[in-house]
Amino acid sequence: MTRKITANMEDYLEAIHVLAQDRGNVRVKDIAQVLNVTMPSVSGAVKKMEKQGLVSHPKYDTIVLTARGSVMAEEIYRRHRIIKSFLENVLGLDPDIAEQDACRIEHNISPETLAGLKRFME
């Protein structure tokens, strides 16, 4: 039932989640800025996510995560935080690099490895 989602869509989902927390409402333009893509790219991605029931987006309006989208976004962001924290606090990496790497690794890590990282930090 939980349809698989691409790494790209995970990025969009996460960006929306973070923007919503920071600024309240989320527009196509904001996402484009954060993800460093053009607005048409965001439009297309959001449309796809809407079909998958992850966001709600009335035309020309702001974008809101559905319950399901929210759950997924939080899960992705949770992975992100764990990975970043590990890189920063355990490996002692520069926060910017830790952030960058977390962004990419978060899409490709198994629950087991994630649990391993977490265990390690306690």
Next chain:
Amino acid sequence: MTRKITANMEDYLEAIHVLAQDRGNVRVKDIAQVLNVTMPSVSGAVKKMEKQGLVSHPKYDTIVLTARGSVMAEEIYRRHRIIKSFLENVLGLDPDIAEQDACRIEHNISPETLAGLKRFME
């Protein structure tokens, strides 16, 4: 000069490298088997890699890495081994899972993080 390469091409390069070490000569079929794709997919990928000067591949013949391809493949495989070793020996993960995760993470990790992992294991 070192043209950037996609994660997918890295997989192909690595597979060829490993196959060459294991069995000596490498055929389209072998790569297809290892990467779990069809032969036409391999044909296309190999053609692209040939254009980039990474492999040599006479029609209907075996595939051989060029010097440049070899250097890149070894570098990728080195990353792979470090990551796998970390997951297995430091985090104590199952070797199969460590292998799987290494395969995916190796394409998305910065030199800094890699160095961090390595440092950690000494």
Next chain:
DNA sequence: TAACAATGTTAGGCACGGCTAATTTAAGGA
């Protein structure tokens, strides 16, 4: 040597995800 099996390639199509250019809508100011 002729035919068959295995291997490889080509042709053509699909999904993803990016882009630019052109159009549409919404919102604010004269």
Next chain:
DNA sequence: TCCTTAAATTAGCCGTGCCTAACATTGTTA
């Protein structure tokens, strides 16, 4: 109210990388 501008959308294109179906080549074997 009308007009300008910012934001968003649509249309259309491109590259990547996968697939199936059809064709070509190689090598083996009867």
